[in-house]
Amino acid sequence: MAQVQRMSRLMVKTLRDDPADAETLSHKLLVRAGYVRRNAAGIWSWLPLGKKVLENVARVVREEMDAIGAQEVLLPALLPKEPYEATGRWDEYGAELFRLQDRKGADYLLGPTHEEIFTQLVKDQCTSYKDLPVILYQIQTKYRDEARPRSGILRGREFQMKDSYSFDTTDEGLAESYRLHREAYVRIFERLGLRHKIVSAVSGAMGGSASEEFLAPAAAGEDTFVYCPSCDYAANTEAVTFAGGEPADGSAHGPVEELDTPDTPTIETLAEHLGVPASATLKNLLVKVDGEIVAVGVPGDREVDLGKLEDHLAPAVVEMVTADDFTGRPDLVRGYVGPQGLDKVRYLADPRVAPGTAWVTGANKPDTHARNVVVGRDFEVDRYLDVVVVEDGDPCPQCGAGLRLDRAIEIGHIFQLGRKYTDAFQLDVLGQNGKPVRVTMGSYGVGVSRAVAALAEQTADDKGLCWPREIAPADVHVVAAGKALQTELALEVSEKLGEAGLRVLVDDRAGVSPGVKFTDAELLGVPQILVAGRRSGEGVVELKDRRTGEREELTVEEALARLT
Ligand code: ATP
Numbered sequence: 001m002a003q004v005q006r007m008s009r010l011m012v013k014t015l016r017d018d019p020a021d022a023e024t025l026s027h028k029l030l031v032r033a034g035y036v037r038r039n040a041a042g043i044w045s046w047l048p049l050g051k052k053v054l055e056n057v058a059r060v061v062r063e064e065m066d067a068i069g070a071q072e073v074l075l076p077a078l079l080p081k082e083p084y085e086a087t088g089r090w091d092e093y094g095a096e097l098f099r100l101q102d103r104k105g106a107d108y109l110l111g112p113t114h115e116e117i118f119t120q121l122v123k124d125q126c127t128s129y130k131d132l133p134v135i136l137y138q139i140q141t142k143y144r145d146e147a148r149p150r151s152g153i154l155r156g157r158e159f160q161m162k163d164s165y166s167f168d169t170t171d172e173g174l175a176e177s178y179r180l181h182r183e184a185y186v187r188i189f190e191r192l193g194l195r196h197k198i199v200s201a202v203s204g205a206m207g208g209s210a211s212e213e214f215l216a217p218a219a220a221g222e223d224t225f226v227y228c229p230s231c232d233y234a235a236n237t238e239a240v241t242f243a244g245g246e247p248a249d250g251s252a253h254g255p256v257e258e259l260d261t262p263d264t265p266t267i268e269t270l271a272e273h274l275g276v277p278a279s280a281t282l283k284n285l286l287v288k289v290d291g292e293i294v295a296v297g298v299p300g301d302r303e304v305d306l307g308k309l310e311d312h313l314a315p316a317v318v319e320m321v322t323a324d325d326f327t328g329r330p331d332l333v334r335g336y337v338g339p340q341g342l343d344k345v346r347y348l349a350d351p352r353v354a355p356g357t358a359w360v361t362g363a364n365k366p367d368t369h370a371r372n373v374v375v376g377r378d379f380e381v382d383r384y385l386d387v388v389v390v391e392d393g394d395p396c397p398q399c400g401a402g403l404r405l406d407r408a409i410e411i412g413h414i415f416q417l418g419r420k421y422t423d424a425f426q427l428d429v430l431g432q433n434g435k436p437v438r439v440t441m442g443s444y445g446v447g448v449s450r451a452v453a454a455l456a457e458q459t460a461d462d463k464g465l466c467w468p469r470e471i472a473p474a475d476v477h478v479v480a481a482g483k484a485l486q487t488e489l490a491l492e493v494s495e496k497l498g499e500a501g502l503r504v505l506v507d508d509r510a511g512v513s514p515g516v517k518f519t520d521a522e523l524l525g526v527p528q529i530l531v532a533g534r535r536s537g538e539g540v541v542e543l544k545d546r547r548t549g550e551r552e553e554l555t556v557e558e559a560l561a562r563l564t
């Protein structure tokens with residue numbers, strides 16, 4: 001079936017100038033090329049060409065997920081509160097969660113990620129070890145009320161994600177599901193043409209242990225990572241790679257300020273200490289429970305959780321600050337990890353670097369931090385992790401070569417969650433020996449819409465977008481550069497290319513100069529540009545490679561042979 005799209009009938013309005021609010025290359029170009037339009041901060045419409053690219057990314061993701069035996073489903077985005085209360089995330093997720101009420105006043109949320117709902121689904125559907133392992137996925141709209149929804153499609157408040165969830169009866173099974181995902185992700189990003197690094201990551205708000213991120217190096221990226229040009233070492237600077245031992249100068253136990261906290265704080269004394277009303281919603285206070293540190297938010301809804309929390313309050317309550325205190329100060333951050341793992345305490349600022357400031361840790365959520373933490377009281381530092389390489393050229397912990405720092409976009413993330421969610425929902429299946437087995441779980445995400453922008457970031461040049469063929473909105477962009485004769489030839493060639501199975505975009509617009517058409521073709525970024533111009537009368541066209549700019553005059557037959 002011929003797939004020929006005429007520009008004369010396509011809704012695409014290109015812009016010569018960058019939108020005033022755009023900072024990143026992908027934001028500028030996707031708007032200028034008429035792929036997307038902004039409706040509100042972090043909320044975007046996909047126009048015809050953009051939708052094609054988005055669908056192409058989704059198709060690649062779908063094919064590779066299907067190839068590892070994952071089954072596609074579609075769960076709702078509008079979700080009831082209760083399952084998220086069961087895991088504590090209704091509160092823990094904080095301000096990023098879109099919460100709303102129905103006409104009866106019942107609470108709902110717009111799903112930011114779906115661990116709870118998938119766990120419930122599997123509890124409903126799977127009863128025996130014979131039903132597992134299972135991998136389920138969806139490609140769906142996600143909602144997160146991002147604090148800084150700039151960067152266009154890269155950080156939306158509504159965006160497309162492929163999220164998948166694996167359910168296994170054994171730890172080995174989980175490791176295998178994780179491996180399958182890791183390999184599928186490598187294939188996905190290779191097919192998309194996205195250069196990427198796999199780095200170990202903190203598990204953030206998800207909880208759980210093993211976790212890796214797929215980072216696409218790009219100037220617009222909001223993540224900083226370090227990599228070694230000589231070996232395979234790479235790490236997110238927020239995460240860690242073990243450097244071993246304590247810092248030579250013993251600074252991990254440097255001077256810290258003791259807080260005058262009550263011995264057994266109640267919610268009231270705690271609130272007073274923090275200088276907030278007792279009804280306030282506080283997040284990510286670091287609290288010690290039975291000698292073990294847990295990061296706990298104090299929810300505003302006192303009836304539900306405060307009582308529970310109160311039982312657990314110990315003296316080690318600390319003050320909370322936000323990530324903004326750190327913006328632009330990567331030098332403040334050095335990594336340490338306590339025995340309880342990275343999901344609980346992410347990092348400490350080094351008091352040597354910030355004299356006079358109290359120690360700061362990350363909490364169990366991205367972008368939140370706790371201040372006035374007392375090492376030894378609040379947790380033990382059992383390893384010193386030199387995670388943030390402040391300078392290019394610091395020695396690689398693996399091979400000693402000079403490390404490099406770079407910016408990157410997080411395009412995928414894989415987690416071995418373990419039993420955090422299955423415990424919350426008591427998801428057991430009947431084991432081989434007739435006894436119930438607690439299921440273990442993984443969760444895995446690809447930013448489908450973000451991948452479009454990340455690809456734009458990595459591939460665009462000063463003329464515009466420049467898509468790899470598999471993702472491009474068309475295989476070939478035919479330009480009628482002239483009058484009736486050229487348009488006739490352009491349409492004729494387009495028809496033939498379409499019949500040969502190619503996706504063709506043909507610029508048959510009347511009254512638009514060849515110069516404008518050429519500029520638009522380069523801006524739109526289809527990989528091959530075929531021009532019916534000057535020598536159309538002789539049946540000669542020009543084929544131009546969008547990326548290299550190389551051009552060649554060919555007969556129509558030669559051009560067809562070349563392209564099909
Ligand atoms: P980030 O660190 O950029 O905020 P995240 O770690 O919060 O991302 P995950 O919870 O790991 O995101 O979600 C899985 C994937 O979804 C991410 O790897 C990313 O590709 C994508 N994603 C997350 N947030 C957004 C967003 N606001 N807009 C577009 N894509 C997003």
Ligand code: MG
Binds near residue numbers: 366
């Ligand atoms: Mg996030």
Ligand code: MG
Binds near residue numbers: 366410
């Ligand atoms: Mg992240």
Ligand code: MG
Binds near residue numbers: 213410
């Ligand atoms: Mg992530």
